[in-house]
Structures are given as structure tokens and as C-alpha cells.
Amino acid sequence: MAPIREIINPSTEEVIAEVPSLGIAETDVAIGKAVRGLEHWRKLAPAERARLLRAFGAKVYEHNEELAQLEVKNSGHTISNSRWEANNVGDVITYYAGSVERLMGRQIPVPGGVDITFKEPIGVVGVIVPWNFPMPIASWGFAPALAAGCSVILKPAEITPLTAMRIAELAHEAGIPEEVFQVVTGSGRVVGERLVTDPRVRKIVFTGSTEVGIHIQKLAADHLKAVTLELGGKSANVVFADADLDKAAATAPYSVFDNAGQDCCARSRLLVQESAYDGFMSRFEAAVKGVKVEDPRLDSSEMGPLISAGHRETVQSFVDEDLVLFRGSCPTGSGYWYPPTVIEVKDPAHRSIREEIFGPVVAVQTFRDEEEAIAMANDSDYGLSGSIWTSNLGRGLRVARGIETGALSVNSHSSVRYWTPFGGYKKSGIGRELGPDATDAFCETKNVFINTEI
Numbered sequence: 001m002a003p004i005r006e007i008i009n010p011s012t013e014e015v016i017a018e019v020p021s022l023g024i025a026e027t028d029v030a031i032g033k034a035v036r037g038l039e040h041w042r043k044l045a046p047a048e049r050a051r052l053l054r055a056f057g058a059k060v061y062e063h064n065e066e067l068a069q070l071e072v073k074n075s076g077h078t079i080s081n082s083r084w085e086a087n088n089v090g091d092v093i094t095y096y097a098g099s100v101e102r103l104m105g106r107q108i109p110v111p112g113g114v115d116i117t118f119k120e121p122i123g124v125v126g127v128i129v130p131w132n133f134p135m136p137i138a139s140w141g142f143a144p145a146l147a148a149g150c151s152v153i154l155k156p157a158e159i160t161p162l163t164a165m166r167i168a169e170l171a172h173e174a175g176i177p178e179e180v181f182q183v184v185t186g187s188g189r190v191v192g193e194r195l196v197t198d199p200r201v202r203k204i205v206f207t208g209s210t211e212v213g214i215h216i217q218k219l220a221a222d223h224l225k226a227v228t229l230e231l232g233g234k235s236a237n238v239v240f241a242d243a244d245l246d247k248a249a250a251t252a253p254y255s256v257f258d259n260a261g262q263d264c265c266a267r268s269r270l271l272v273q274e275s276a277y278d279g280f281m282s283r284f285e286a287a288v289k290g291v292k293v294e295d296p297r298l299d300s301s302e303m304g305p306l307i308s309a310g311h312r313e314t315v316q317s318f319v320d321e322d323l324v325l326f327r328g329s330c331p332t333g334s335g336y337w338y339p340p341t342v343i344e345v346k347d348p349a350h351r352s353i354r355e356e357i358f359g360p361v362v363a364v365q366t367f368r369d370e371e372e373a374i375a376m377a378n379d380s381d382y383g384l385s386g387s388i389w390t391s392n393l394g395r396g397l398r399v400a401r402g403i404e405t406g407a408l409s410v411n412s413h414s415s416v417r418y419w420t421p422f423g424g425y426k427k428s429g430i431g432r433e434l435g436p437d438a439t440d441a442f443c444e445t446k447n448v449f450i451n452t453e454i
């Protein structure tokens with residue numbers, strides 16, 4: 001019998017479930033099953049694979065409320081966010097179901113014959129996901145992989161496995177064979193690392209910290225295994241004086257405090273043009289103090305707790321009290337609560353500017369002009385996301401082109417839309433998820449030449 005791990009509700013600190021912590025032997029069994037699942041799935045007629053994926057998407061939509069409630073309990077996400085996250089899973093599965101019948105090779109004109117390319121599934125895929133968005137991030141990996149004809153083993157974070165387990169059950173209820181889509185629970189060091197090092201797994205999609213991502217890429221290199229890495233971020237929200245300051249300030253809390261700041265796209269650096277500083281900051285302070293940090297089960301809740309006591313300590317370690325400009329409020333008592341916190345930092349070498357905090361803390365800096373704004377935004381090891389607020393669209397585009405980051409928005413804090421590619425520059429990752437081309441990352445291209453002159 002595998003040892004058991006207790007799953008904790010971060011809002012109440014109560015144990016809500018017990019989940020097996022699998023070992024190497026059980027992971028090997030799962031990989032063996034996935035190899036068999038691959039043989040079945042890759043040969044299925046595309047129309048049938050698409051039908052099964054559509055049925056899976058429909059099941060997820062049907063169980064939206066159940067999945068959302070489960071995520072509130074396991075991850076402390078607000079109920080409104082959790083409903084959106086479960087819906088995103090349904091959308092992503094349905095979107096990639098639509099691509100199954102459009103996975104096409106090409107006929108290339110060549111002398112002496114006919115040349116055809118085929119898109120073939122890369123093989124068994126391991127999808128390793130973090131605890132901060134257990135549902136959507138899993139689907140960004142497993143849905144295009146399944147659409148491409150791969151079998152999938154999903155490894156959720158050890159502390160947030162419940163929605164992944166339920167989603168796999170829904171896949172099986174929809175008719176997708178168990179061997180085609182499995183969830184393995186257990187620690188990253190054991191289960192995750194086995195997926196990375198077993199040569200039968202041909203591709204790893206990893207979302208998590210940059211440190212673990214680098215480790216995984218090194219391990220995968222021994223097998224020349226393909227990896228997609230979605231890693232950390234330290235994104236900038238750049239506010240120019242010509243922006244609509246009311247809108248920029250009203251939405252800035254969402255850009256960094258959503259999901260209690262446990263968001264790889266969090267705009268945890270707020271860069272404000274000097275001439276707009278007073279006007280923007282007074283509005284921003286009112287907005288931050290208005291964020292409703294409360295029981296995530298309530299429809300009115302805008303921010304829940306942090307994921308664990310240990311993580312709360314890490315977040316606190318970044319906050320020098322003498323740098324705090326102002327804070328919002330949060331509940332006291334049970335739960336890993338932390339208030340929305342705004343600090344002002346003059347020293348660009350300060351830890352809070354350089355490292356990912358992954359909590360509801362934003363560091364404010366000022367800039368003089370466009371050139372300095374771009375230089376400051378780029379002064380980071382990371383390059384995942386970011387926002388630019390300006391009423392001058394030419395400037396918005398110039399600055400967007402100047403910032404080395406994968407997903408930028410002008411006059412918006414949107415980072416992730418399943419129709420468009422998402423991923424990072426620099427230490428934020430390798431490869432792209434989502435968008436129309438995501439299935440390509442799960443395909444090999446085979447070229448066949450037929451000699452017509454024989």
C-alpha cells in the first residue's frame with residue numbers, strides 16, 4: 001500500500017482528503033499502461049478521437065460547480081475564479097477536440113516523385129503541474145496532447161491533486177480509456193522525476209518553478225526528451241501619465257492580487273511614470289483597500305488565503321516593513337491569510353524586485369520616460385507577462401515590442417486566452433502552450449517520398 005498524504009484546506013487548515021503518495025513501482029505501472037493506451041489512441045479514427053474529446057469537454061462543463069467547489073476547498077481559490085477555471089478546462093478540451101480532424105501534413109512539390117508529410121503523435125506525454133492553478137494548467141498540457149493522439153500521464157502538485165483526479169474520472173466516464181489518460185499522485189521528486197527519466201515517456205510538459213524546470217531539462221537531456229517549460233515570472237505593469245488613470249488604478253489590484261498573487265503572470269512590479277505618481281497612487285490605494293479578502297466560498301470574495309503556512313512565511317520574508325506604503329485587510333484566525341501589500345522600492349537590486357514572491361505583494365518603482373520604462377521592465381531574469389497602460393496606441397505597441405516577454409497586454413491585464421499562444425522568454429520558459437499551434441508540440445513530422453519514376 002502506498003503511503004497516504006493528507007490534503008489540507010488552506011482557508012480552514014482542516015484535513016479534507018487523504019490521497020495515496022505513489023512510488024516508483026506504481027509510476028512504472030502507469031507508464032506501461034500509457035504505452036498500451038498510446039497504441040489504441042493513436043490508431044483511432046480522428047473523428048472518433050474528436051468525438052470522445054468533445055464528450056469529455058461536455059462532462060467538464062456539466063460538472064463545473066462540483067469542480068469549482070472542490071478547488072475552493074483544496075486550493076483556497078475564490079468560488080468565482082474556480083468556476084472560471086473549471087469552465088476554462090471545458091473550453092480548452094473542446095477547442096483542441098476541434099483540431100483533431102485538422103491535423104494535416106503537406107504534399108510538397110519535389111522532382112522525381114511525390115512527397116508527403118504526416119503529423120504523428122510524439123508518444124506518451126507526462127504533464128507535471130504546480131499547485132497554483134491545478135485545473136487550467138493541467139488542461140493546457142493534456143488537451144492538445146490527447147488531440148494529437150498521445151496518451152497522457154498527469155502529475156498534479158502533491159498538495160492540490162483533487163480536481164485533477166476528478167477530471168480524469170470525467171474523461172473515463174466520457175469514454176476515454178483509462179490507459180489513455182491517467183493521473184498519478186505523489187511527490188515531484190519521486191513520481192515526477194520518474195516520468196522525466198523513463199525513456200518510454202517521450203515528452204514532458206512542466207509548469208512550475210524555474211529552479212525545478214532547469215533540473216528537469218537537465219534530466220530530460222539524457223534521453224533527448226522534448227520539454228515544454230512554463231516557469232516563473234516577475235512581470236511589470238507599466239503605467240504612463242497619458243493613461244486612463246481611473247481604469248489603470250482600478251484594475252491594477254487584480255493584476256497582482258488575483259489568486260492571492262500566486263500567479264506566474266502576476267504584475268508584481270508596478271512601474272509608474274513620475275509625473276503621474278500622485279494621481280495614480282491615490283487611486284490605487286483606494287482600490288487596494290477595497291479588495292475583499294474573505295472566505296473564498298462567498299460569491300463576493302475577491303481573494304482567498306495563501307496555499308500553506310510555509311508559503312506565507314516565504315512571502316513575508318520579502319516584505320521589509322519599512323518599505324510598506326499601504327495594505328489591504330484580511331481575516332485573522334484559521335487559514336493562511338495575507339493582506340494585499342504595496343511596497344515602494346528604490347533599490348533595483350532589492351530581492352523583492354528581482355525574485356518571484358508569488359504572493360499578494362507589489363513593489364512600486366518610478367520611471368521618467370519610455371526608454372527608461374522599457375529598460376526597467378527588461379531588467380529581470382524573467383519574461384513571462386506584463387501590461388502597458390497608455391492612451392497613445394503607437395507608444396503601447398512600441399513599448400510592447402521593446403519588452404522581452406511572452407504575453408503582453410495594452411490597457412488590459414489579460415495574459416491567457418486559449419485561442420492565443422502563451423509562454424515565456426528568458427528564465428520564464430521554453431516553448432508555447434495554447435493557441436492554434438499547440439498540438440504541433442505533441443507531434444513528430446514524418447516525411448515520405450514516393451518515387452514515381454521507377
Ligand code: TAP
Pocket residue numbers: 128129130131132133137155156157158159186187188189191192193196207208209210212213215216229230231232233263264356358384424428429
Ligand atoms: P514546483 O515546486 O516547481 O513544482 C511544480 C511541479 O513539479 C509539482 O507537481 C511538483 O511536485 C513537481 N516537481 C517538483 N520537483 C520535481 C522533480 N525533481 N522532478 C519532477 N517534478 C518535480 O512549483 P510550485 O511551487 O508547485 O509552483 C509555483 C511555481 O510555478 C512558480 O514559480 C510559478 O511562477 C510557476 N508557474 C508558472 C506558470 C507558467 S504557465 N509559466 C504557471 C503557474 C505557475 P510536488 O508538488 O509533489 O513537489
